[in-house]
């Protein structure tokens with residue numbers, strides 16, 4: 001894994017994602033190395049080949065200072081905008097322990113009493129370090145990506161990401177501190193098609209943490225992502241490739257039925273279809 005410190009010119013960036021106005025990515029790259037990651041295109045901005053995704057992190061070391069400056073201008077016009085941490089990295093990578101970029105930006109939002117929604121999405125229980133800051137924010141929610149009910153499966157696909165067990169524990173802790181939470185169930189991995197009862201286990205585990213709402217997203221089995229999975233693990237590959245690309249996916253009504261059964265609200269009203 002290679003790490004580089006860089007400077008950035010802007011850190012609050014207009015978003016094209018549904019449900020959010022601006023995104024903040026304190027890092028370029030991601031050391032969690034998920035095989036299904038859609039963000040590998042980011043490499044083109046810093047001259048890294050797409051295949052190298054997961055092997056580097058560029059740390060935007062001046063991002064807190066830039067954030068502070070941008071926010072001051074931004075507050076006049078956009079003070080109710082949603083700001084999302086992060087869209088193409090994880091805001092709580094292990095490096096965040098040392099650099100504290102996410103924490104320091106959240107502190108600025110707390111000190112300015114920012115009224116818009118701050119939405120955080122992570123796979124790391126390191127977010128618990130910042131409970132004191134989160135509790136001081138006016139309007140915040142923390143989401144955890146949960147893709148499987150089993151640590152064994154997660155380890156194969158989310159190679160260096162924290163375990164599913166630690167993510168579920170963290171959701172539970174956040175809920176017990178009255179911090180609003182959600183889960184991002186996605187991508188819905190192809191092995192769940194072969195064993196829908198595992199999808200039910202996953203949804204049940206999320207409900208047991210006290211989290212009440214979820215996003216659900218179908219997988220984008222693009223040729224590049226397929227290729228990554230194939231080159232990583234032959235057993236995984238044969239399972240995945242036997243499920244023909246995007247032609248078979250779990251029925252949305254089946255997903256809705258499970259969410260209803262466990263009392264979970266489906267955000268956006270739909271399962272996200274990545275290609276649309």
Ligand code: SF4
Pocket residue numbers: 030031032033034036037038039087088089090123158161
């Ligand atoms: S944690 Fe998110 S950004 Fe990082 S590799 Fe996994 S999917 Fe990509």
